[in-house]
Amino acid sequence: MLLDIHVRIKDALRAAIVSQWNIDPPDVVLNQTPKIAMGELATPVCFELAKRLKKAPRAAAAELIAAAGPIEGVRKLELAGAGYINLFLDRANVLRGSSMEMDAGKFRGFGDNPGKVIVEHTNINPNKAAHIGHLRNAAIGDTFVRVMKSTGRPVEIQNYIDNTGVQVADVIVGFKYIEKKSLDEVKALIADPDVRFDYYCWDLYAKSAAFYEAEDPKKTLRGQTLKEIEEGGNETAQMGEAVAMTIVKCHLATMARINVRYDLLPRESDILHLKFWDRAFEELKAKNAIFFENEGKNKGCWVMTLDAEGYDDDKIIVRSNGTVTYVGKDIAYQLWKLGLLHKDFLYDLFDSDRHVWVTSSANGRPIHPAFGHGASVYNVIDVRQSYLQTVVRQGVLALGYEEEAKNSVHFAYEMVALSPACAQELGIELSEEDRKRSHVEVSGRKGQGVKADDLLDTLENDARREVEKRNPELTPAEVAEISHQIAAGALRYFLLKFTRNAIIAFDFKEALNFVGETGPYLQYAAVRGCNIINKLIAAQPDYDLNRIKRFENDPKLQTMLAESDDIWELVYIASRLDEIIAQVIQTMEPATLAKHAFTLAQAFSVFYGKYRIIDENDEDKQVFYLTVADFARRSLMLSLELMGIEVPRRM
């Protein structure tokens, strides 16, 4: 809605510049004014014009205002400050248009590209419980997915499962050689309801590091185990399969707690067994994207030359022993995602309730959704893998797929570390230097870190205490549901409010906070918004709620909005959602949405405290307030939904 007005303003001003001075118009930039009373939007374009026309900026602005015809949705243009043009929008029109847009549930967002978007996120090694770093990845990825879907673009969510990697092998080494367990014993452990299997593996994985050091310094057992897992058809591989897929189920259950789900789980074992790499290898060779090194340190390897800045050495794709590196497999997978591999997986249903599919090499179902063939591919992976992502994109480019390489996007974000205080709370030993740092990186190999489910459990307990205190009449089931919603909301907001390239120094005090700029603050504002309607009906059972919708078209709305800048400011913020959505997509920055939603909740809370609606005697005023409250509430709830944050019935 506002985006349409922006376009009209820019077009109109450009046309006016051309007709007035017959020059090539500069880019018309629109900014927010410092105060809503000065209008909603401002353009500094006349400063640029002043330079070109050798006029005073204010003079140029006055002429431009005079030259510009009426613009649909804009009430007036005003000369301001040193030469700004301030624009005053038609207030009722903004509310009405934005309200309709929200009803339709489809936002302009970006471009007209109708192609499918593939977003790959989460990607946790299936060998231990998920931790907070994984939660950040999922929260960012899932929010980006929701935002993109709100523009009507088809999105496919993939969660890559590296089920044949060394990390899985290490846990299998733990089961087989540290604990000396058979396949049946491991299966019994998996079936034991008293064992949190992902937690068990968390500890076992940490033990494997110590085991290698003491018993197997050359890690021959790891190599051997990895080989057996990759080859398949043996007991080690069966154990690996059982362990990895059980852990995947744990991860999906954990992620479901914060409202994250997936469409497809592509597995590395299937990429291996279906020989995706062989196909990619042939093409890379045929198109001279990689070459065989006959001399030097990389003798006997297939390597790719990188022309990316900062990476001088060739990257080894196939080792001298003939095995493919991780990046090689990733290139094959990326080609498949882009629909360029000319090979496909088989597919099986992994979770029929949530419609999650998994790739397969042998037992595919005849009917399945069409996966892959993404027009754009976003890989949500932490920034430390930038180098590898560059190699993958380079591989696509070297095959001559320029457009596809451009549409292969590394959605990078910074890691979650621990504040030194938090690390100490967890019993992690710190050096004198570590204590002075702003954050301390954790090592999963040492079993350090904050497990996702532990954090969620703590949040739920804290929330439960508050909910029970405030709502003694609720049943235990209701308390449990609301506590969960608050815990998940608090966590998701906490992870989303930081921009992508901010390192989160995790701290329990901040993450467990329900006051101030937090998820529960936003939820509370939304709950109060909903309660206005509930209380109104309780107080006046015969109140016709349709009056609210009708009032959007009542001429009184215009005059009442014109008379109250404070209320208009709330309406304006609430109507900016389409603009925010477009910005989130363009900049790949979900934090922008989080900040916006918080600003909206703040404005709503102010409005809520300032105006009493139920006991308002003036009928016109009451319906006006109701219209505004309902509009703001809907916008806030939509924003929350885009962040995967639920609104509890009560708080």
Added chain:
RNA sequence: GCGCCCGUAGCUCAGCUGGAUAGAGCAUCGGACUUCGAAUCCGGUGGUCGGGAGUUCGAAUCUCUCCGGGCGCGCCA
């Protein structure tokens, strides 16, 4: 060595393609509950935007340089 990121209030962070008086939250001090639910609201204290130079009518934002910190550059994944 090369490359990327960061440095803004006591703490944690926003600040969009350069634009009007640099903003939030927490903390701190003070005020508002017989309430459409105070997980809230109102007010106060608190900043030479790491230093310097440059570009510009205009720089927290762009360029260069220096200082301080993080990360990456594997025949690991």
